[in-house]
Amino acid sequence: NHIVLIGNAESIVSAARKLQQLGRDYVVLTSSKILYEELKGDNVILGDPKDESNLISAGVKKASAAIIAMDDDSETLLVTLRVQKLNPPLKVVTMVKDISMVDIMKTAGADVVIPYEDIMGRMLAFASLSDSFAGIIYSSREREYSIGVFDVKKGIKLKDLPPRVIPIAILRDGHLDPYFDKETEVKPGESLFVLGDPSAFKEVEKLLS
C-alpha cells in the first residue's frame, strides 16, 4: 500500500521528502543519478522508468498511487501509459509543463494532472499584487481563490475587513482557530488567514498595522 514516485524531475525529491515527513511508505524509480544520490537509501531504484520490469520492481502493480514527473512532457505521457497498462485502476498523479497536455494525459489514464507553468504564472501574478499572498486554491470547480496570511499589529474586528476578503482562520499560540464571528477581534501577535482577491490585500495590511 505504498506510493511509487517515478521520474527524473527534481520535484520527485521534494514529493518523497513530503511523504516521508507525513509517515507514508514510498518507493522512488529514477534514471537520474543526481536524484538517486540525493535520495540514497533502500527505497530508491536506479533504472529507466520507461522499462516495464523496473516499474514492476518498484511495485506499480500493488501500489496505492503513483506520482509521475519526467523532465519532459512526452516522456511523462509515455510512462503514464506504461503504468496504466500494468495497473489500470491505480491512482496516477502527474505534472506537466504545458497546459495543453492535460487532456491527453487524462486520456492516457492520469487521474490528476498539475500543469505547473500555468499554476506558477498565476502564483507570480498574485505575489506581484501583495506581499501577504501565501497560497492558492487552484482546483475548486467554482473558481480560483488566493490566500493571504497577515501578522496582526493592530487589533480590528473581523466585520471591518474589506468586503472582497473572507477571514478563514486565526493563528494564536500556535493553533489555528476557525471558529469566530463578525464581532471577533484579532489581536496583536496573532496571524489572520484570509481568502480573497490579492488586490484587496494591501488594504488589509494597512488595517492591521
Added chain:
Amino acid sequence: NHIVLIGNAESIVSAARKLQQLGRDYVVLTSSKILYEELKGDNVILGDPKDESNLISAGVKKASAAIIAMDDDSETLLVTLRVQKLNPPLKVVTMVKDISMVDIMKTAGADVVIPYEDIMGRMLAFASLSDSFAGIIYSSREREYSIGVFDVKKGIKLKDLPPRVIPIAILRDGHLDPYFDKETEVKPGESLFVLGDPSAFKEVEKLLS
C-alpha cells in the same frame, strides 16, 4: 503604476492573463516569438530582457512591480540584477527551478522567489494522498498547510470532523461563508473547504458521502 512581466517562460502568459482578469495594467517584455504571438497586443514588447534599453522601454523605472521568469535560472538571476540596478526599490517577484537558487536570488534583489520544482513536488505528494486536495498555503512562517474541498453528499456537524482537519469555509449558493460554529451542519449540495493533513482527507470523504 503598471506591472512589468519579463521573460521567456510560459508562466509569463498565464501571469499576464491573470492580471488582465483582475483588471491590472501590465507590460510584457519577452524575446520568445511564441510568447509574443500568444500575447499579441499593444502591451507586449519583443526584445531581449537582458538588454537595459528594452527594460527601460517596458517601464521598469516607473512600474509598481516586476515579474521575472526566464527559461533558465541563471538568466532569471541576470535579469533580476539588471532590473535591480535600474530601480532598486522595485518589488521583484521571480520563479526558479532550483530551490538552492532562492538565497542568491534574494541577494540579487528579488523580494519573492518561488521555487517551482519544490512546490510542485509537495503538491504531487498531497494530491497522491487525497482526491480532495485542492491547494496549499506554502509561505506561512509557521508551517505548510494543505487545503481540501469536499462536495457534501451527507450532512454532518462540523464537530464530527477528524481532529487533524480544520473547517475554513462553507460554499453555499455560490457564496463562501466563514462564520459557523462546531454545531453548524453542512448540508447536501454545499461544499466544505478545510485545512489539514491530506492523510485525513479520506476519512472526511467517507463522512460526507
